[in-house]
Amino acid sequence: MLNKKSILTLIALFTAGFVPIQLVTLSFAYSQYYKGESLGPKMVITAHDFAVPYIYFVYIPSIIVFIGIWIYSKKNYPDLFRRLKVGVISGIMLTLALDVVRQNGVINGWLPQDVPMQFGKMVTGSNSFNSIFIAGLLVHFLNGINFGILYTFFFGKLKNYKTAMLAGTLLLFAIEIGMMVGPPMAKMVGPFGVNWAWPQLFLLTLTAHIFSGIACGLTAQFLLKEEDNKWLIPFLLNKNLNR
Numbered sequence: 001m002l003n004k005k006s007i008l009t010l011i012a013l014f015t016a017g018f019v020p021i022q023l024v025t026l027s028f029a030y031s032q033y034y035k036g037e038s039l040g041p042k043m044v045i046t047a048h049d050f051a052v053p054y055i056y057f058v059y060i061p062s063i064i065v066f067i068g069i070w071i072y073s074k075k076n077y078p079d080l081f082r083r084l085k086v087g088v089i090s091g092i093m094l095t096l097a098l099d100v101v102r103q104n105g106v107i108n109g110w111l112p113q114d115v116p117m118q119f120g121k122m123v124t125g126s127n128s129f130n131s132i133f134i135a136g137l138l139v140h141f142l143n144g145i146n147f148g149i150l151y152t153f154f155f156g157k158l159k160n161y162k163t164a165m166l167a168g169t170l171l172l173f174a175i176e177i178g179m180m181v182g183p184p185m186a187k188m189v190g191p192f193g194v195n196w197a198w199p200q201l202f203l204l205t206l207t208a209h210i211f212s213g214i215a216c217g218l219t220a221q222f223l224l225k226e227e228d229n230k231w232l233i234p235f236l237l238n239k240n241l242n243r
Contacts, residue, residue, distance in 0.1 A: 002236060003238070005073075005076075005080055006237070006238070008073065009153065010236070011065065011069060012070075012080075013153060014062075015062035015066040015069075016066040016084075016087075016145065016146060016149045017150045017153075020139075021143055022054075023051060023123075023139065024119065024122075024139070024184070025182060025183055025184075026050065027050045027051040027054065028047045028183040028184035028187075029183040030049075030050040031043045031046035031047040032183050032184060032187040038187040039188060043188075044118065044121045045125060047122045047184075048122050048123070048125040051122050051123055052125075055123065069084070079227065082225065083156070083224070083235075084152075085223075086148075086223040086228075087148040087149030087150075088145050088149065089148070089219060090215075090216045090223070091141070091144040091147055091148025091149060091216070092141060092145065093215045093216065093219045094148055094168075094172075094213070094215050094216040094219075095141050095143075095144030097208075097212045097214070097216075098211065100211065101207050102115065104204065105200075105205070115140065116137050116140040117133065117136050118184075119139040119140055120134070120136025120137070121136070123136070144212075147172070148219075148220070150171065151167070151168060151171055151216050151217065151220055152220050153235065154167075154171065154232050155167045156224065156228045156230050156235065157220070157224035157225065157228040158217075158221060158229075161218060164218060164220065164221035165213075165217045166217070168214055168215070168216040169210055169213040169214060169217070171213055171216070172209040172213030172216070173206075176205060176206055176209040179205065180192045180193070180202065180205070193205075
C-alpha cells in the first residue's frame with residue numbers, strides 16, 4: 001500500500017520526469033500534427049504558441065513542486081532525497097556526454113538544427129541569440145535531468161558498474177527510438193532521419209544516446225548507496241523484492 005513517501009515519489013516523478021520532456025513533444029506535436037506546420041521558422045513559432053501557456057501553467061509550477069519535495073524529503077525521507085539529488089547530477093552528466101557527440105552532428109550538418117537553439121526559439125519566440133541560447137540550454141539540461149531522475153527510480157543502485165552501464169544504455173536507447181519516430185524529428189526529417197542525412201543522423205543520435213546512457217548509469221552507480229538497491233515498485237511499496 002502506498003504511503004506518504006510513495007505519493008511524494010510519484011509526484012516527483014511526474015513533475016520532474018514527465019512534465020519537462022513533454023514541453024518539447026507536446027509543443028511540436030501541436031505545431032506539426034494539429035496546425036500542420038512541419039518545417040521552417042513557422043513551425044517553431046507555432047510550437048511557441050503552445051509552449052508559453054504550458055510553461056506558465058504546467059512547467060514552472062511543476063519545477064516548484066519538485067523543488068519543494070526535494071527540500072522536504074531531505075529531513076523526512078533521506079532515501080528519496082538521495083535519489084532525487086543523484087538523479088539531477090546523473091542527468092547533468094548525461095547531457096554533457098550527449099553534447100560531446102551531438103556537437104559533431106551540428107558541425108557536419110547531420111542534424112537539421114542545433115537542438116538547444118531550437119528549444120530556445122520555441123520557448124522564447126525571440127530572435128535574440130542570448131535569450132535563445134540561455135533558454136535553450138536550460139530546457140536541454142532539464143530534459144537531461146528528467147532522464148537522470150527516471151534512471152535512479154527505475155533502476156536504483158545495481159549489482160555492478162557493467163549492469164549500470166547496460167541499464168543506462170537501455171533507457172537511452174528507448175528514448176532514442178521515441179525521438180526518431182515522434183515529434184519533432186519524424187515530421188521534420190522522416191522516421192530515423194531517412195529524408196535528411198541517412199544513416200548519419202540516426203547513427204549520430206544513437207551514439208550520443210549510448211554515451212549519455214553510460215554516463216548516467218556510471219554516475220548513479222557511483223553516487224547511490226547500497227541501500228538504494230530497490231527498483232521503482234519495491235521502493236514505492238517499501239518491500240525487498242529480488243531482481
